[in-house]
Amino acid sequence: MTAGIRARGIVAVVGALTMILGLSGCGAQKTVPDVTGKNFTEATSALAKEGFAYEAQDGSGQPAVDGTVTEQDPKGGTKTDATKVKLTVRSSADAAQERAAQKRKEKAEKKAQQQNSPAPAEKSTSGGLTQTYAQSACDQRGQQEFPYGYKPHYMTAGAEPMWSPDSVMLQYKATVKNGYNAKRDVTVTCNVRGSNDHPEVFGWLAQ
Numbered sequence: 001m002t003a004g005i006r007a008r009g010i011v012a013v014v015g016a017l018t019m020i021l022g023l024s025g026c027g028a029q030k031t032v033p034d035v036t037g038k039n040f041t042e043a044t045s046a047l048a049k050e051g052f053a054y055e056a057q058d059g060s061g062q063p064a065v066d067g068t069v070t071e072q073d074p075k076g077g078t079k080t081d082a083t084k085v086k087l088t089v090r091s092s093a094d095a096a097q098e099r100a101a102q103k104r105k106e107k108a109e110k111k112a113q114q115q116n117s118p119a120p121a122e123k124s125t126s127g128g129l130t131q132t133y134a135q136s137a138c139d140q141r142g143q144q145e146f147p148y149g150y151k152p153h154y155m156t157a158g159a160e161p162m163w164s165p166d167s168v169m170l171q172y173k174a175t176v177k178n179g180y181n182a183k184r185d186v187t188v189t190c191n192v193r194g195s196n197d198h199p200e201v202f203g204w205l206a207q
Contacts, residue, residue, distance in 0.1 A: 034076020058091035067091035137199035138190035149177025167193035
């Protein structure tokens, strides 16, 4: 009978120890604070307060020291035996890269839009004569008038073309040479009509 009492006592002690150890194990787990969405300083302070270390990386996998926490492992509210929480952070470097990428995207979109936009139609007379072909006709006439040298300055010293329904008048400066290779600047007035296929200079003055 004494042996039976002793055996029951041992079982009771073992059961009590098992319960104590189980309760002790449960008590070792800690709840991970939810730091997702917090800035880096607030997040790491909250983790340290609860006894957690941390490992923080930004979007490029580099160690993070600032920014906003976008993910954490374990997640907030999880009970764990772990002592370290992994943080994914949108750092200031990430933000700078995103801004640069956005600018490159906008620049590429603008360039593509410009390339896809139709070129504005060039102004022309009723016969279809455009300024480009009118200038070409004026150049030919100028070379005939000044065979020793004729250089028009449409871009730097040219007035706006004067359009009429069937013709266009161009006024511009030109540098010309004579047979003695002497240069002088003249003001040219050139009137052209017709079409791009057959432009006709019907008025010419250089003085």
